[in-house]
Amino acid sequence: MNLIVIPGGAFVENSYLLNDGISEELILIDPGSQINEIEEKIKKISFKKLVIINTHAHLDHVYGVQYFKKKYSAKFYIHEFEVPILNVMVEASNRFGLEEFSNPEIPNVDSFINDNEILSFGGFKFTSLLVPGHSPGSLCFYFSKQNNSNLENEFIICGDTVFAGSVGRVDLTGGTNMEDLVGNITNKIMNLPDETILFPGHGPETQIGIEKKSNPFLLGYI
Ligand SMILES: [Zn+2]
Ligand SMILES: [Zn+2]
Structure with missing residues (x-):
C-alpha cells in the first residue's frame, strides 16, 4: 500500500496520495496550494489514472484541484453540500x-459523493461518512479491514473534522457550532474501532482510542 502525506502551504494542510x-x-485527496x-511525489509513482477526492472545499484543501484535474485529466469528487464553498473560492x-x-x-x-457510499478507487473499497459541523459536506473516508482484506491497519482520512488533540473550527465558511460538530464526530467516527488510525487535514496522525481518552473537545461527550 502507498499512503503518502504531503503537508504544505500557509496553513500546513495535509494532502494525501x-x-x-x-x-x-x-487517489489524490485535498490538493491545496x-x-x-x-507534483514531486506524483512523478515518482507509476500509475495510469488519477482521481481527486476532497474531504471539503476550504481553499487550503481545494486550491490545487483544477491544476491536477487539467494536467492528468482527473475526475473530481466531493459532497454536493460543498458546492457553495467552491463557488466562493475567489472571495x-x-x-x-x-x-x-x-x-x-x-x-x-x-460526480458527487453521498453519505455512507462504498467507493472503489485505487484498488480500495472505502466508505464515505458525512460529518458536518466544520463545513456542511465534510466527508471522512473510512478504509476498513472488512472491505480491504489486505489492510494492516484500518484508517480514516478525516479532513478538518477531528485532529490530534483538537477538532475543526466551526467559525469558517459553512461551519455550524461545536455541539453539532462534536456530536457528529462522536456518532460517526468515535464508534469505530479504537485502533483505527486518523489522518487529519492538518497536523500528525492519531488514533480513535487516543482521541477518545485525551481529546479535550470530545471528553464529556463520549
Ligand atoms: Zn477546512
Ligand atoms: Zn483545513
Whole structure:
C-alpha cells in the first residue's frame, strides 16, 4: 500500500496520495496550494489514472484541484453540500490575500459523493461518512479491514473534522457550532474501532482510542 502525506502551504494542510500498491489508479485527496510538493511525489509513482477526492472545499484543501484535474485529466469528487464553498473560492482568496492562493480556478465536480457510499478507487473499497459541523459536506473516508482484506491497519482520512488533540473550527465558511460538530464526530467516527488510525487535514496522525481518552473537545461527550 502507498499512503503518502504531503503537508504544505500557509496553513500546513495535509494532502494525501494513496493506492493499494497494485492498482494503476492513484487517489489524490485535498490538493491545496502545495502543488509543487504534490507534483514531486506524483512523478515518482507509476500509475495510469488519477482521481481527486476532497474531504471539503476550504481553499487550503481545494486550491490545487483544477491544476491536477487539467494536467492528468482527473475526475473530481466531493459532497454536493460543498458546492457553495467552491463557488466562493475567489472571495476566500481575496480574504486571505496570500500569493499562494492567488487567482484560484473553480473546478467542475464530475460526480458527487453521498453519505455512507462504498467507493472503489485505487484498488480500495472505502466508505464515505458525512460529518458536518466544520463545513456542511465534510466527508471522512473510512478504509476498513472488512472491505480491504489486505489492510494492516484500518484508517480514516478525516479532513478538518477531528485532529490530534483538537477538532475543526466551526467559525469558517459553512461551519455550524461545536455541539453539532462534536456530536457528529462522536456518532460517526468515535464508534469505530479504537485502533483505527486518523489522518487529519492538518497536523500528525492519531488514533480513535487516543482521541477518545485525551481529546479535550470530545471528553464529556463520549
Ligand atoms: Zn477546512
Ligand atoms: Zn483545513
